[in-house]
Amino acid sequence: MTGLPSGVYRAIATDGRVSTCDGNEFITRNVVISESTLSVSNFRVIENIPEVSEGTCKNYPEPSGTIDWLATTGGYSNDIFFSISSSVRRTTAYNGFNIELIGPDGSNVDLTGNSNLFGLPTQPSLERPGFTYRFRNLPSGEYTLTITENVTGTLIPCQEVFFFTVEEFLPIQYDGETVFETDVCTGAVDGGITASAIGGVPYIVNGIPTYEFQWTYTPTDPTAATQIFYGETVDPAYPGTYCLRIIDQNSHSYCSCDPAGANQVTIEVDDVVEPIATEGNLADPNNVGSLVKSLPPDCTGGGLNGKIGIQVTGGQLPRSINWYIEDPRYLNDPVSPGYRPLTEYDNRTSLDNLLPGNYKVIISSQSLTGCANTTNYTYYEEIIQVSPNRELYIMNGPFVDEDLCVGQQGRLTIDIFDNNDGNLSFYYNDILIPSSDVVRLSDRSWSVAIVNAVETADFRVVNEEGCWITTEVNRGIGEPNFEYTSPNYEASSLILAREEVTFKNTSTDPYVKSEWLFGDNSPPELVPTLVDSVITVRHTYGISGTYFATLRIYNDIECSEEITIPISVGKGYxxxxxxxxxxxxxxxxxxxxxxxxxxxxxxxxxxxxxxxxxxxxxxxxxxxxxxxxxxxxxxxxxxxxxxxxxxxxxxxxxxxxxxxxxxxxxxxxxx
The missing domain is CATH 2.60.40.1220 (Immunoglobulin-like)
Structure with missing residues (x-):
């Protein structure tokens, strides 16, 4: 039988007897007739990628646009694997297959060398169907694989044409924004900076391709340290330069700041407004060409001609400038605790005729930025010290004895640093004090007799080089007084034992400190004087009795006045x-x-x-x-x-x- 279509056949053979007789019947096994097939199966591609050492910044090579068959053996190529499936039915012996591969450049790929084919490539392959073929080191591009049955005579060969593509190794590249600006309120980029990359072989996380990102941040401020960040986003991102390393799953990476790499990118965060800053504006007499922010008084000014000079840059315009001097009497000042305002120097950058001390400058923006908090774009403060004259200055004092405090002749003590370490001359109320009335107590301390005491006088000290310094001696002092109370005293005018008693200083100015003696042999309590408030003093008496509480106030030359008030506690004795x-x-x-x-x-x-x-x-x-x-x-x-x-x-x-x-x-x- 010939010309049968594809299908499953079987034959039934019987003899001539009818079915009612005991005739015989023979049924053959199934015979399958199918079309001849030839196909490529189990096709796969394996990438050849060189290993990269830990920490090495190595990217994929840039595509050249041409095929270099000799260069593919050094890496960044592909091996393909496939098998041949065949259902060709021939009566003749199996003669194998002819294999032909056309490359991306349109030419036949030489399959006879060991560099591309692992197997028996020189003649038609006699390997049986199912054998795995391997073509090695193929560059990227589109290929045509043709498999042809090897037949003889007049037989028509079966043929399979298989198209495949070898993907190109694309270098990793940064494709995000490179220039960012800060927000004036926060000083950082609103929402931070986010990296974006293409190329390489990204990680797949929840179906989304991503990379490992490593940021190296160099702040604009040269005194600030470099920092390292990881992750796709840096938030907050402050002004400076950011170098980015992008790493894929093959450990290849792109480094934006690598001078040896391709496609360098500079990622910068710029300030919309520069932060407020100050620089010195006074020539340093000890270092030619240098500028300083302050100078001590010199020998010609009596310790009263210190200077401050600054230049102000940055900040949201317009700006206001306010100056303060350290003063412990202003500890409760709401704007600048511990500092007294110097309103005469407002909005000035040069200050003259200054006493040695600590000065504070506050620079603030007057514009309405809408910021919830102050930033270094809108607010700046700095402590600038005016040092004493290093040739001659007062270390401590002057202090006077009780006789001088009450207007009689007495003695004044003072500690003086004299760089010449010589003899000193003293003037009180512009009158030279005889050397016989001056006693040197130590290398720094002096005792000076004052015979013509007045309420207020200038006290001047002159060394052997003519350098001089002056200070005021003022005997003036306020009148001491105080009030006291307690919770039970408010209700019944009786203070209970072991009840806290509150004392309030109601003395009049001037005085610089006060001393409390509670009359029960407890240690005295010294309290500084504040200009804008009174420090509350509290004490508890352990047992009943009458205690003689004393308040003693002092001026700046240690003259004192005191008041004593009896306080009845409990039964009063x-x-x-x-x-x-x-x-x-x-x-x-x-x-x-x-x-x-x-x-x-x-x-x-x-x-x-x-x-x-x-x-x-x-x-x-x-x-x-x-x-x-x-x-x-x-x-x-x-x-x-x-x-x-x-x-x-x-x-x-x-x-x-x-x-x-x-x-x-x-x-x-x-x-």
Whole structure:
């Protein structure tokens, strides 16, 4: 039988007997007749990419646009693998296949060399269908693979034409923005800077191609350190230059700032407005060609001609400039705590005739930027120090004694640094003080007699080189006064023991500090004076009694005035007496006496155990209208007769002038 179409056939053979008889029937196996087929199967491409060392910046080569078959063996090529599937039915013996490959340049690829074909390429391949062929080191491009059955005679060969493409290795490139501008309110790029790249073999994360990004940030400020960032976005991004390394999954990378690489890119963040900055504007006398921001007073100005000179750059215009000098009396200033405003220098960049000290400049923008917070584009502050004259300056003082404070002749002490370390001349109220009235206490300290004291005078010091410095000596001081209260005192005019008492200084100016003595042998408390507020002082008295609280105020040359006010706590008096007496001259408990407060007078008596008087003492306030407090001297234990114990009585009249209080008890004497 010939000319049958494709299908599944079987034959049934029977003899001549009818089906009712015992005839025989034979059925053949299925016979499949199908069309002849020839195809390429299991085709795949393997990339040949050289390894890259850790940290090395190596990108893929730029495409040349031509095919160089000899250069492909060095990397960045592809190997292809495929098999041949065949269902050709021939009666003749199997003669293999002819394989032909046409490259991207339209020419036949030489498959006879070992560089491209691993197998038996020289003659028609006699490998059976299913054998895997490998063509090596193919450059990128479009290829045509033709497989032809090798037949003889008049047979028509089966043929398969297979087209495939070898992808090109594209270099990694940065294709994002390269110039950004900062926001005037934040000083950084709004939303940060985000990298964008193409080429290479990106990672696939959640179906999205991406790369590893590494940023190297060099700030515009040359004093700031370089920083490293990772990730697609840098936020916040501040002014400066950003070098970017883009890495793909083959460890190849593009480095935007690599001078040896191709397609260099500079990614910059520019300031819309430069930050406010200052530079010196005064010639440095010790370094020719240099400019400084301040100069100390010189020898011709008496320590009063210091200078500040600056140049201001940047900032959102227009600007205002305000100056302050350090002053502890202004600790609560809301604008610049601890600094006193110098309004006479507002909006100036040059300041003259300055005393040594710390000066603050505040530069601020007057424009309405709409920023929620201040930035270095709209606000700037700096401390500039005017140093003392290094040839001659006052280290400490001057301070005066009590006689000079009250207008009598007295002495003034002062610490002076003199670079010449020679003798000094002193002038008070423009009158030269005789050398006989000057005593050098140490290499820095001097004591000067003042015989013509006045309320206010200039005190001038001159060294042997004629350098001079002056300061003011002002005896003026305010009148001390204070108020006190407590929660219970507000309600009932009575202060309870162990209740916090609040003291308020109501003294008049001038004074620079105050000292509180609470009258209960607790340590004194020194408080600086503030111009714009009063520092609240608090104290707690542990037991009942009358305490003589003293407020002492000082001016800047240590003259002082004080006031003492009795404070009644609890029942207003107390008496405390020890029960052991040790008169052994160790300066501890050498005198037996009561400690008391709230009395206008006190009688103290000591008896032996038989009732004989051994010691008696009476003391009282010197002026009942000016209560200062007093104390008993006490018994020193001399001429003490033998007694197993001793008896004391303490009896006194309270400050009200009516109530008498008596306390008695026993004690022992130990020697």
């Amino acid at each position: 107390n008496i405390m007496v020890p029960n052991v007496f040790t008169p052994n001259k160790d300066l501890v408990n050498d005198y037996f006496r009561p400690l008391f407060s709230g009395f206008s007078n006190m009688t103290f008596t000591v008896y032996d155990f038989r009732g004989n008087v051994i010691y008696n003492e009476f003391k009282e306030e010197a002026d009942i209208n000016n209560i200062k407090g007093f104390s008993i001297d006490g018994w020193d234990g001399n001429f003490a007769p033998y007694s197993p114990y001793y008896i004391y009585t303490a009896k006194g009249l309270l400050l009200d002038g009516e109530t008498e209080v008596e306390r008695s008890g026993t004690f022992i004497l130990i020697k």
